[in-house]
Amino acid sequence: MAVTATLPETMVPRPYLVDRVTADVSDTFTLVLKPQYGTEQFAFRPGQFNMLYLYGVGEVPISISGDPNDPQRLVHTVRALGTVTAAMQKLKRGSVVGVRGPFGSSWPIDQAEGADIVIIAGGVGLAPLRPAIYAILARRERYGRFVILYGARSPKDILFSRQLERWRSRLDTFVDVTVDRATGAWHGNVGVVTGLIGHGGFDADHTVAMICGPELMIRYGVLTLIDRGVRTNNIYVSMERNMKCAVGFCGHCQWGGNFVCRDGPVFSFDQIADIFQVREL
Amino acid sequence: MKPAGSTDPLPAIIDKGGLQVLIDALIGGGFTVIAPRLTDGVIALDTITSVDHLPAGATDEQEAGYYRVHDGGGGRLFDYATTPQGWKRYLYPPEERLWQAKREGAGFAIVEERAPVPRYAFLGVRACDLRAIGILDAVFDHGRSAEPRYVARRDQALIIGVNCTRAGSTCFCTSMGTGPAVGTGADLVLTEFGDDAAPALLVEARSPAGRKVFARLGGRQAAAEDIEAADAAVAKAATMVTRHMATDAAAILKRNLEHREWAKVAQRCLGCANCTLVCPTCFCGSVEDTTDLTGATAARWRRWDSCFTSDFSYIHGGSIRRSGASRYRQWMTHKLSHWWQQFGSSGCVGCGRCITWCPVGIDITEQVRRIKDSEGGPH
Structure with missing residues (x-):
């Protein structure tokens, strides 16, 4: 019998509807997304990012900027800098965006208690x-x-x-x-x-x-x-590096021995102190 | 040669005809057999159906930036060192469509690729290349995530290793601990030895799948002197290795991220990416989205990429690694040093391909030595 392989959810965008677009400052805007199908809640940890996909345009890594205690609304704040983010700036309520994620490490919210x-x-x-x-x-x-x-x-x-x-x-x-x-x-x-x-x-x-x-x-x-x-x-x-696959396979976001997509984007400084000052690493 | 206490049968001796029996058995079992084959003046990997497709009598001559195939005239089928590329391309294809999407109203619907996973038998996997497959396993199938297509191809693959009985001049497997004898992970292992015109092949079965094929091979049971002769041929290959990697390469590079040698080697390096493309463990790929002209369908492709391209590290505002020196440093420190942090081993198996296929003959073993010998000097 022929064997086939199914890609995991982390490698395939899920469609989300734009619920609201807010212009923040000159080149920066905020997208509020909700699932196109179903009522799935989007759980994430502060500091994590998603890969946002625009059909026929491309995909970019964008940090989640919303409230982790409000998983009904998936919020991203985007600065229009390249082809994909410039196209995203033109999205309207009802537009569809593909979402993969959440990916990466997070801010130490629990560990920091008491400090x-x-x-x-x-x-x-x-x-x-x-x-x-x-x-x-x-x-x-x-x-x-x-x-x-x-x-x-x-x-x-x-x-x-x-x-x-x-x-x-x-x-x-x-x-x-x-x-x-x-x-x-x-x-x-x-x-x-x-x-x-x-x-x-x-x-x-x-x-x-x-x-x-x-x-x-x-x-x-x-x-x-x-x-x-x-x-x-x-x-x-x-840290910000070139995230393309977001699951540690494509190698683009490597920084020293780290895959920024997986080991980062949030690092404690002692993890990276030996490479932080090295230029063009 | 046979590990004590194993349930593997005693090795057998077969000839060229016996190898055809093996190939037929594999094809009959639904495998596509991939093996070395003389193609366009190089001994490359290709699909074969007959033992006559193997490069009988061919030898290769490899040096830094130099590769030639010679006709040795004998009957040996495996009397050469590494093929220009390893087996990576069959497990992790150079170009692969991950999914397609169809426009649907304001949105899109994903169409997953459902192509059947090919079932490969790799015939003639050298010790270094088998280790390279083991390294790719760690890259694509580790605790945190697994690449299902790689895993499926790998699970289905049957590996027939060949012990090296000759070393190329760019080989340095002995200092990487990867060869010339085939280590763990092979289903069957062949050693070619004896008479040059009509050499014998010693066959060992090393896995349940290997034993199944082995049972159909025929041939005769190997005698003690056959095993001795085969062992001697492999031991001789080890003595032919002339290049060596510094054993502490990982530590040397880790403490020399800033060293004048990076700028010096960048004056020679063309940034052509050959080394990353022939490397059997380089796994970096791009992820590219395409659309057809009508916009009705889009697709996501994964293609081999190289850290030597300037846009590899691109983020808004420009590339992180703008200089050739930084890109060469990325390739070499990743391979020999940072790989340990990522996957618990070196990313180098000592196959020497990056030396042979570098158009200007940059030698990775020599580069490590240069840094080591000039540590602490002026930067």
């Missing part, structure tokens, strides 16, 4: 961290101080600005925002986000830091945190 939390995000790097913020705020009492530091290019590039304001209005959460270039009505911080580290205070011995943004920002963020006494195994970073 002070410092979240450092740059640009659209706030999107993969938002599920972590939701998860921490959902059980805020289990953590020490909670600090969110965010940097954007200019005031109009501040992602999730209304949410940042809401979080900032809480008495148990410290939020500080900076911009690279100030414009007219901006009276806040100007400069790089790593310059905010220390604002809001934290107990270095008992702090877990989570960083996502441009690699240069991550580098200075890590160095500053280490300077201030945060342990390298308590500093977590989310």
Whole structure:
């Protein structure tokens, strides 16, 4: 009898309907998806990503930016940078997107209980961290101080600005925002986000830091945190590499001995300290 | 040669006619037989149906950037070193459609490929190449995920190993611990020995599937002196190996990710990707989406890819590995060092193909030595 082989779910996109598209900042938008068939809930851990497929266009890795406690709505925040993401920007309610996932490692939400939390995000790097913020705020009492530091290019590039304001209005959460270039009505911080580290205070011995943004920002963020006494195994970073298959077969996302799709995208810094500074690795 | 306490039958001796019996039995059993065959001036792997398709009397000459086939005139069927490519392409095809999708309203419907999985008998798998298959098994079938097509092809494949009785000049299996004698994983193992004009083949059965075929072979039971002669022929091959990989290659490369040798070798490396394509363990592939002209159907393809291409590491804004030096470093450190972290072994089996088929003759064993000999020097 002839033998055939069936591909696992992780290798074949499942159709999802676009429920809502929101323009966030200039080139960034948020898609809310729900399954086209059935009522499957999408369980994921903060920091994980999906492969989003547009029929006839292609597929891209996109972090999940929604609330892990609201698995009815699958949320992605996308920056239009290439062919596929530019086409995604034109999607409307009712459009169909293929989804594979969730893939990869996650932010240490459970392990960090009892510690002070410092979240450092740059640009659209706030999107993969938002599920972590939701998860921490959902059980805020289990953590020490909670600090969110965010940097954007200019005031109009501040992602999730209304949410940042809401979080900032809480008495148990410290939020500080900076911009690279100030414009007219901006009276806040100007400069790089790593310059905010220390604002809001934290107990270095008992702090877990989570960083996502441009690699240069991550580098200075890590160095500053280490300077201030945060342990390298308590500093977590989310890395970006060329994810194509997302299941550790295609090899494109390799970084040293890691498959970023599988061993990452979230790494504790002590896992990668020996390769982090090597250029073009 | 026969492990003590095994239930395997005593080895048999067959001749060319006996090998035809084996081939016929395999074809009768539903296998497509793949074996070395003289094709376009190289001894390549191809489908065979007759023992006459094997390259009788052919020998090869391999050097860095050099490959020639010679007619030795004798009757040996396996008197050459590695074929230009290994068996990877039969288990993990160079190009494969993963699925198709049909446009359906605003969306799409996936049509899975349901092609039957081919049933291969690999005839003439060398020790290094058998180890390479074992390495690919770890890549495509590990705890966290399994590639079902690879696994299905692999499960169905019958492997007939051939012990090497001659080493090519680019071979370095002895220092990788992979050859010249065929290790575990083969169903049957052949050793060619004796008279050059009409050599004998010693056949060992090493698995239940192998024993089933073995039972149909006929021939005569091997005598002690046959086994001795076959062992001696394999031992001689080991002494013919001239190239050697530094035993601590993994550690050397791990601590020399920044070394001036990477830039130096990049001045010679053409970035042609030959080494990755002939490597029996290189597994990187691209995942590409295509659409027909009408847009009615789309497909996802997987194709062999190489870390030597500049867009291999592309993310928005450009490639991570822009320089040739960084791409060469990726191939070599992955193969010899980072592979350990990923799969618990080296990714190199010492087959020497990357040396032979490098158009400028870059020698991976020499590259490791150069780094080792100049460690701690100016960068």
